[in-house]
Structure formats: C-alpha cells, structure tokens
Amino acid sequence: MDGIVQLQRQLVDYNASLFHEGFLDDQFNQLQQLQDESNPDFVVEVVTLFFEDADRLLNELTKALGQPSIDFKRLDAHVHQLKGSSSSIGAQRVHRVCISFRNSCEEQNVEGCLKNLQQVKHEYSLVKSKLETLFRMEQQVLAAGGSVSR
Amino acid sequence: MAAAGNLLSTEMGAGKLHVLAVDDSHVDRKVIERLLKISSCKVTVVESGSRALQYLGLDGDKSSIGFDGVKVNLIMTDYSMPGMTGYELLKRIKESSVFREIPVVVMSSENILTRIDSCLEEGAEEFLLKPVKLSDVKRVTDFIMRGEGKNGTRSLKRSRSDDCTPSLTAAFTSVSHPRDLSSSPPPSIFHSKKSRSSID
Numbered sequence: 001m002d003g004i005v006q007l008q009r010q011l012v013d014y015n016a017s018l019f020h021e022g023f024l025d026d027q028f029n030q031l032q033q034l035q036d037e038s039n040p041d042f043v044v045e046v047v048t049l050f051f052e053d054a055d056r057l058l059n060e061l062t063k064a065l066g067q068p069s070i071d072f073k074r075l076d077a078h079v080h081q082l083k084g085s086s087s088s089i090g091a092q093r094v095h096r097v098c099i100s101f102r103n104s105c106e107e108q109n110v111e112g113c114l115k116n117l118q119q120v121k122h123e124y125s126l127v128k129s130k131l132e133t134l135f136r137m138e139q140q141v142l143a144a145g146g147s148v149s150r
Numbered sequence: 151m152a153a154a155g156n157l158l159s160t161e162m163g164a165g166k167l168h169v170l171a172v173d174d175s176h177v178d179r180k181v182i183e184r185l186l187k188i189s190s191c192k193v194t195v196v197e198s199g200s201r202a203l204q205y206l207g208l209d210g211d212k213s214s215i216g217f218d219g220v221k222v223n224l225i226m227t228d229y230s231m232p233g234m235t236g237y238e239l240l241k242r243i244k245e246s247s248v249f250r251e252i253p254v255v256v257m258s259s260e261n262i263l264t265r266i267d268s269c270l271e272e273g274a275e276e277f278l279l280k281p282v283k284l285s286d287v288k289r290v291t292d293f294i295m296r297g298e299g300k301n302g303t304r305s306l307k308r309s310r311s312d313d314c315t316p317s318l319t320a321a322f323t324s325v326s327h328p329r330d331l332s333s334s335p336p337p338s339i340f341h342s343k344k345s346r347s348s349i350d
Contacts, residue, residue: 027281034184034284042184049177080230084259085177088281 004146011137023127028090047131050089054124057082061117076105093123168192172202172227185287199234224294229258244273
C-alpha cells in the first residue's frame with residue numbers, strides 16, 4: 001500500500017513541477033480534464049500526435065534552413081504549424097520559441113532562424129522527455145493498482 | 151422538472167447536434183473531436199476545406215438541390231489551412247442556397263482584428279481563439295441548441311436576414327467576458343455578430 005501512495009505522491013509532484021518550471025501551461029491541464037474512464041488514454045494519444053507532428057516539422061525546418069536559397073514563407077508555414085500544435089497541448093516553452101522563430105522568418109533573418117531552430121529542438125527534446133517520464137510514472141501507478149487522479 | 155431548457159433539448163429529439171469540424175492539424179482535430187463529444191455532439195472531422203465541401207455535397211460534382219444526405223447543424227473550421235482557408239470555406243458555404251443557414255464558427259490561433267472582422271462580415275457566427283477550451287465549445291453548442299430548438303426551425307436564419315440581432319447580441323453579451331485585447335496571454339475571445347451589425 002505504501003508503495004502505491006509513494007508512487008502517486010511522486011507523480012503528483014512531478015506533474016506539478018512541469019507546470020512550475022513552465023514546460024506545460026494550462027492547456028495541458030485542459031486536456032487532462034478531458035480524460036476519463038471512457039477515454040483513459042486521451043492525453044497520451046494527443047501528445048503522441050504532437051510528437052509525430054513535431055518530429056516531421058523539425059525535419060522539414062532543418063531541411064529548409066539547409067537550402068542554398070531559403071524559402072522563408074515555407075519556413076514560416078512549418079513554424080506556424082509547430083506553434084499551433086505545441087499551443088494545443090500546452091507545451092509552453094516550445095510555443096514561445098516558435099513565436100520568436102516566426103519573427104525571425106518575417107525579418108528573413110537567417111542567423112535568427114538558425115538560432116531559433118536550435119532552441120526549439122532543445123525545448124522540444126526537454127518537454128518530450130518530461131512527458132514520457134510523466135506517462136511512465138502514470139503507468140507505474142496504474143500497474144501497482146493505484147489510480148491516476150485528475 | 152421540465153424547464154424551458156429541458157424542453158428544447160428534448161425537442162431536438164434523440165438528435166444531438168451534428169458538428170462538422172475542419173482542421174488541417176491532426177492534434178487539433180483530435181482535441182476538437184473530444185471537446186465536441188463531451189459536449190454531447192455527434193462529430194464528423196475532416197482535414198481540409200475541400201473535404202468539407204465534398205462531405206456536404208458542395209464540391210460541384212452534383213447539384214445540391216435535392217441532396218438529401220447530410221444534416222449538419224454547425225461547422226467549426228480552422229482559419230489557416232493550406233489549399234482552402236477557413237475563410238474561403240466560409241464563403242463557399244454562405245454562397246450555397248442549401249447550406250448558408252448552417253452556423254459557421256471560425257477558429258484561429260491568431261488574434262488579428264481584420265481577420266476576425268472579415269469572417270464576421272462574411273457571416274461567421276463566431277470567431278474563437280485557439281487553443282479552444284471546453285467552455286468555448288459548450289457555449290457555442292448550447293447557443294446553437296437553443297437557437298435550433300426555439301421555433302423548431304433555425305431562428306438564426308431569421309435574425310441574420312433581418313440583420314437585426316438584438317437577441318443574439320443579448321445572448322452573446324450575457325456570456326462573453328469582456329477582455330482587454332491588448333493583454334498578452336490570449337484568453338478565448340468571443341467575437342460575435344454584434345460587431346458585424348454595428349458595422350452595417
């Protein structure tokens with residue numbers, strides 16, 4: 001019994017830390033509220049879609065910035081998509097970097113774009129790792145017979 | 151206790167609102183679908199304006215006269231989509247004699263006043279800022295349900311053609327939260343046809 005309680009406490013603390021540290025914002029909370037017994041995997045499913053989207057878009061962005069002549073419109077379109085999906089899941093830091101990134105695109109600032117790309121890759125890998133940890137901890141609680149309360 | 155609200159919902163019968171949601175983002179499609187299902191709607195989700203038109207039977211292949219198939223009570227569309235934007239989709243729907251009465255709500259992550267105005271001018275019911283929340287969806291669907299139920303027909307139809315929207319204005323102002331548009335974290339801003347009627 002102690003084991004479950006401890007796991008649950010760790011989960012609650014970890015969850016809270018992601019918000020305190022600004023990795024996640026209220027939108028993630030909104031998504032958690034949409035999960036219930038009839039849709040127990042909703043958050044994981046949405047976040048998985050976000051990971052797929054982000055992987056694809058970061059790939060496209062890297063390619064686009066590697067071209068001899070940079071198509072800023074196309075670049076901006078990709079960043080806009082990434083900005084949208086990160087906002088939709090509450091990945092606050094990724095979202096914020098995307099806003100700067102769009103400004104760099106608008107200014108046609110190559111240096112700025114390259115820097116923003118590095119930043120967004122960094123923030124994305126951080127939040128991805130944290131979310132994967134969060135989901136793993138939830139699975140541990142569930143496996144131990146506990147419940148993941150919202 | 152059969153209050154007016156309950157009567158209206160039962161007037162709709164077993165029928166829930168059927169909402170057609172249009173968004174090119176996979177993430178957003180998943181979220182809006184869930185939001186709508188939680189709000190007790192039947193949902194069809196498509197990924198583009200052209201798919202939406204196809205679904206409605208408006209893709210020019212067949213005449214829409216006598217097209218019996220799809221009954222959609224509300225369309226919620228993203229604004230920025232490749233190919234056909236939400237604005238262009240809105241225009242096509244409002245140009246259709248069969249479908250122009252369907253309320254259309256436009257969603258966008260960008261709070262651009264000219265964009266909002268042009269959508270409202272073109273006949274959008276509302277403009278929602280993304281990320282869309284459950285409270286936004288519930289408010290919209292509740293409103294549509296009341297509008298649908300009231301006279302058994304779409305009372306929105308009459309209000310729009312009269313271009314006199316005091317009832318809509320009242321409904322919107324009673325639920326909208328006045329927000330300072332210049333404040334940085336974008337809350338869900340509720341733009342209604344009230345602004346449109348004041349332009350006219």
